[in-house]
Amino acid sequence: MKRILTGDRPTGNLHLGHYIGTLKNRARLQHEYETYLLVADVQCLTTNFDRPEQIKEDIYNVIAGYFAAGIDPQTANIVIQSRIPEIAELTLYYSMIVPMALLKYNPTIKSEIAAGYAKEMTYGFFGYPVNQAADITIFGADLVPVGKDQVPHIELTRKIVRKFNALYGEVLTEPRELLGEVPVLPGLDGREKMSKSLGNAIFLCDDDESIVKKIKSAVTDKSRIHPSDPGHPEVCTVFMYYRAFFPDQVPGIETGCSNAAFGCVACKKRFAENLCAFIKPMRERYFSVRNDHKFLEAAAQRGTARGRELSAATMQAVKRAMKIDYFI
Helix, strand or coil, rough: CCCCEEEEEECCEEEEHHHHHHHHHHHHHHHCCEEEEEEHHHHHHHCCCCCCHHHHHCCCCCCCHHCCCCCCCCEEEEEEECCHHHHHHHHHHHHHCCCCHHHHHHHHHHHHHHCCCCCCCCCHHHHHHHHHHHHHHHHHCCEECHHHHEEEEEEHHHHHHHHHHHHHCCCCCCCCEEEECCCEEECCCCCCECCCCCCCCCCCCCHHHHHHHHHHHCCCCCCCCCCCCCCHHHHHHHHHHHHHHCCHHHHHHHHHHHHHHHHHHHHHHHHHHHHHHHHHHHHHHHHHHCCHHHHHHHHHHHHHHHHHHHHHHHHHHHHHHHHCCCCC
């Protein structure tokens, strides 16, 4: 079987942006590919170095979120990044061959700085795309399900792989990305991508009351003052959500909005009802395991053990290729 590697920084609960961007694909492909889901707790420290005590609880949140989204921890390997020391070692080796310019002009790094994700420009934050490259290649991943914003990281990984293989021989697998059906899901504010840190997200564990309240706050067509005014669905955040989650309803919503057959309030109400029904089974799965720490830890231990075996083999091949496997 070919191999998938993808993952998440444990910074809170998973939301609909995660689901539509990668979780849906992960759940679909877990039985077709050998799947590794990396809980990137080390990378989490790039922006949460001053709050490490929260990371453990957020690891539980992420693993429960995977289960909610339909990922079977007996099939997919859930790996805790900090428990794979070979990733840190490979990151260091890569850092010796990666030009600073490749990081300095990385569009994702630039956008995350502009959005205020980083409190300050630390060495770890600036270089975390190199760490991501190590995440992917230590497991020999063929395919990486990602959101559109992560595509530059996959391209950087490919460049690192090509350079390493040109220098030391054909050791590493060159991965390719797999985009979700909706490249980027906008947040409720309609300005930025959906994100916990920006306060514009709907979570997989949200209750109905929270979902309805959030959808009511979503930005729609600002030029539409009265329900009788014709709408412009192409600028409406809620219409983008219809496209992502209920594509079969899109033609009717688009026509009704454009013809002023209904107003934004009615449209939001209808969408909120649909979304509550959509999220309900995921929320139930989430809470069925969220406080079962033995279950969550067992899932992580199983996947991490397999990850250690695979990463050790990769590192052995890397050191042999680099001629630094001496005195062993």
